Amino acid sequence: MEQNLTLTFMDGGETAARLARPFQPRENEIEITLPDQDLRLAYPLYDLCCIKLHGKAASASDAGAHPAEEVETATGEKFRVQVMGREKYPLGFYGLPIDRDSPFKSIFFTFHGVRTQPQERPIGNILRDQGLIDEQTMNLTLLEQQKLRTRRVGEIIAEQQHIPQSTIDREVDTVRGDMGRVPKNIRVGDILVAAGLVTREQVEEALSTQEKGKKKRIGTLLIEKGLITETQLLSALATKFGLRFIDLENLEPSPDALEALPREVAVRMRVLPVEVRGRVLTVATSQPTDPTIGDNLRFTSDLQIELVVACSEQITQALESFYVKTESQVRDLIGELSEAAEVENEEGEDSQFNESDSQIINLVNKILIDGYKKGVSDIHFEPGLGKQPLGVRYRIDGVCQVVHKISPAYRHAVIARVKIMSRLDIAEHRRPQSGKILLRYEGKKIEYRVEITPTVGGNEDAVLRILASSKPLPLNQMGFSDSNIEEFERILTKPYGIILCVGPTGSGKTTSLHSALGHINKPDRKIWTAEDPVEITQSGLRQVQVHAKIGFGFKEALRSFLRADPDVIMIGEMRDAETAKTAIEASLTGHLVFSTLHTNSAPETVVRLIEMGMDPYNFADAMLGILAQRLARRLCVQCRAPYTPNRAEYDNLVHAYGEEWFAARGMPAYSEDLTLMRAVGCRDCHQTGYSGRIAIHELLTTSEAIRAGIKKGVMAEELRDQAIRDGMTTLRMDGIHKVFQGITDLNQVLRVCL
Known part of the structure; x- marks a missing residue:
């Protein structure tokens, strides 16, 4: 019988799935299949908060005499369960829901995914029951x-x-x-x-x-009174809070663990980092009753934390013994930023703040600069309700990560500081507001696009998109396959027509268009661009920032460009039918036009434009190519490890690629010599196994068959099939090519490709 389950990830996401093979809690991963798909996927337990197994909840007699406990996960979910076999498994434990109406027969909690798990029994009762x-x-x-x-x-x-x-x-x-x-x-x-x-x-x-x-x-x-020892008390407290009790006498912390936590932090908090597994740092403490330790360690280490309990004397001795060996190698992952960030155009309002306000100013500036230094695309300030802290998340390589938790006492002050820096109304808490912040850091100008959104409880979220000035990349550094770059360069030589770059927000569309413009940017061509905002600047381009609030949008800019003797026009986004129609007409009257659209694939873009009211005959004649793209996480080159996939994993790749095209496109056959790369995790990639992103492309160019299909108004599936027959590589196909090249893995490809 198939076992249905729900995976809850550390970032709060959930996935419904089925077990692909029996789950072994002692292993580091779980294999699943997604609903209505034959793909087998493996997820490491370090990425998971808990695994909820669907089915009828066990009866009280089945659960035995285990006491009821409330388990709170790192994502904020709370469960009343009876814990089974806490000491059996190194990575977590099973809980049986107390509620007989629960949809789950059992839940496997990972240790690092549990925030608190106090038993309802007083500590005195636990000591008594243990015979102490x-x-x-x-x-x-x-x-x-x-x-x-x-x-x-x-x-x-x-x-x-x-x-x-x-x-x-x-x-x-x-x-x-x-x-x-x-x-x-x-x-x-x-x-x-x-x-x-x-x-x-x-x-x-x-x-x-x-x-x-x-x-x-x-x-x-x-x-x-001498009735019990510290070891006996801490062992009982470990039982009460659902933590492991460890003996540090013959245990040596790993170098990675010591590097992950600065010595001064470990000494001040009286904790010892023990080991790093994936994104999880195991830390020993003699103060399991202190609820702030876990959050403070997450803030400092940038890792998920699994707390274990050890004697204070052993922790003190270990700090003196082991940190001496590695202190010169330890660097503070967060720390104090020595560089000062100078806010441009602020007219001295800082002087009105007292000492406490000065700390807020420094804190916000440090977070903004820290995000820039780490290559973050977005910074999220998320105030909690009641006594919950202000969370700060970074989006790195397309994935949100919790990096800081700030005392709730400062949440309004932090948001107010962001609003002041953005020149927004700090007295307005009911309506969304938009603004921007300009910072200078090491001589570079950094722009942050700010969006303030009211949330429940009288709070406001602030999301900052980092728009650091950058230069266009050459086409040969964009991650194109040989066939795609050859075809893309071919259509760029055309004197007129329309080229579209499509994909979701944050998929690199603007970067690709600017790389294309950089390829054709010559003194004999007049190139106009309309953008919102201007993220990349190029000498030789006449770039315009649109301002919708004053009635100067993309369609107004396009009309102006057509009267300004253009050879090439780039419109940042075709947001309405009028802009799209004007752009197509411009491409038919001797201009090369570039633009973007939010669609999932190249064939779907054709159907979307026809549904928007575009003339299919005009569009078929105007279209040169549609480039769909995604950004997948790249395996860290410092720690990725070669391995030979098993037959099931190879079959997953074949199935995802398309069995009828796999061999026809010259993909490698299965053998014992076949080598792929897998994520491992090291200090350079913050133990994630990934560093940076690689573009995955789908380039649809016109052929006689494609033009005929557009004019007939065929469905996207028919266009897709015809394009593949013409030689197009779909997003999934291109991603799997990069899997075999050792650049990424199948999980990351499927994460960004439908």
């Missing part, structure tokens, strides 16, 4: 804890300063009895200082002792 203390000892200790929490300052002073309690009581009663001369709320300490019995410092010492007594936990009291 008896019922009487527990009750007496709880009574002592209660006395400490209610102990009066006068009692503490009497004990510490050896003053009879009767003397203190008499002095207090005398002063408080004279209600005409003293306030009703006068403190005992003030009375005793005024009476000359103690000094102010001795009162402060007593108050400190009182405060410590109120916070003293039962475990600490049991250790002070």
Whole structure:
């Protein structure tokens, strides 16, 4: 019987699937098939938060006597489960849902995917159940804890300063009895200082002792009495919070782990990084009751965190022993940025901020520059509800990653700072606002396009798109296959016609068009461009920034260009039928026209334009080519590893490519010598296994059969089949070519190609 399941990823995404083979929790991956597809995909457990197995929930008798626990995942989901076999598996544990109406019969939680997992049992009960203390000892200790929490300052002073309690009581009663001369709320300490019995410092010492007594936990009291050891207490706390307890005596942290966490951070937080597996850093702590440790470590290391419990003495010794060996190699992944970011055109409003505001200014500037240095495309500021922190996510290589969590006390100040830098209305919280920020860093001008969007709870999200000035890439550096670059260069030599670049937002369309313009940018050609915004500048191009707010959009720019003696026109995007129609007409009257469109494939673009009202005969005559593209994550060249795929993985590649065309296009046959590359993870790629992106292309050019099909209004599938017969390589095909070249892998190709 097929097992249906739901995969929940660390970034919050979910995928419904079926098990391709039995799941083995001791392995590092799970193999699945997607609904209505024959493809087998393997996902490493390091990418997953939990695996929800569909089916009827087990009965209470099946679950045994395991206590109920609430498990909160890193994505914020909460489950009440009975935990099974926590010690069995190195990467996670099973939980059986308490709710009999749950759609899941069991859930496998990865350790790094769990934020909190406290048992409802008090720590005293756990120690008792483990046979470390008896019922009487527990009750007496709880009574002592209660006395400490209610102990009066006068009692503490009497004990510490050896003053009879009767003397203190008499002095207090005398002063408080004279209600005409003293306030009703006068403190005992003030009375005793005024009476000359103690000094102010001795009162402060007593108050400190009182405060410590109120916070003293039962475990600490049991250790002070010599009834249990620290090791026994920490083992019980590990049980309570669902964490592993480890012995550091004969364990040596891996070099990658020590490099992932700066020494000063580890010493300050009293933690020890133990190992790195994929994107997960295992860290030992002796303070499992501190809820801030995990988030602070994620902020600093830029990795997912699995906490384990170890003795404080062992952690201290390990910090002294191991960090000495690698301290010179350790660099702070986040750290303080020494470079200052100068905000352009700000008219000294910084001077009105106090010390706290100055910290906010520095924080925001550092995040903006940090994002630029890491090659981030977008920075997301996402305030949480209530006491939840302000999350900061970076989109790197097309994937969002949580990199910082800032105290909720600062969320409004951070968003307000972004609005001030963008010259937006900080008093407006109900409507979306758009703006931009200009920064200078190391002599370079960086522009951030800012979008403020109101969200629930009176919050506002801020998303910043980084528009750093850049230069066009030569066509031979764009990732084109030999056949595609030859065909693309051929159509670029045409004197007139229309060339479209299509794909979703962030797929590199503007970069490709500017590379094409750079290829034909000669002194004898007049080239006009209309863009929003101008992201890439080229000498020799006449580039125009459109301003929709003043009525100067793409169609207005296009009309102006046609009266300005153009040879080549580039329109940033064909957003409406009028712009598309005018562009096609311009391409038929002796101009070479470039533009972009948001469509999924080259054949679909033809159908979309016809549905927008374009004349099929005019478009068939005008079209030179349609370039569809995606950006897939590139395997890190520093750590990618060769391997021989098994037969099932090879068959997946053949199926994704298209069985009828695989051999016909000269793709490699299966053999034991066949070598592909797989992701591993290293410091250079932040343990992801990927660094940068590679373009995947689908180039549809015209032939007599294609023109005839456009004029007849055939469906996109017919155009696609005809184009493949004419030699077109689809997006999937081009991606799989790059898999066999060792540039990327099938998962990344399927992630961006339908």
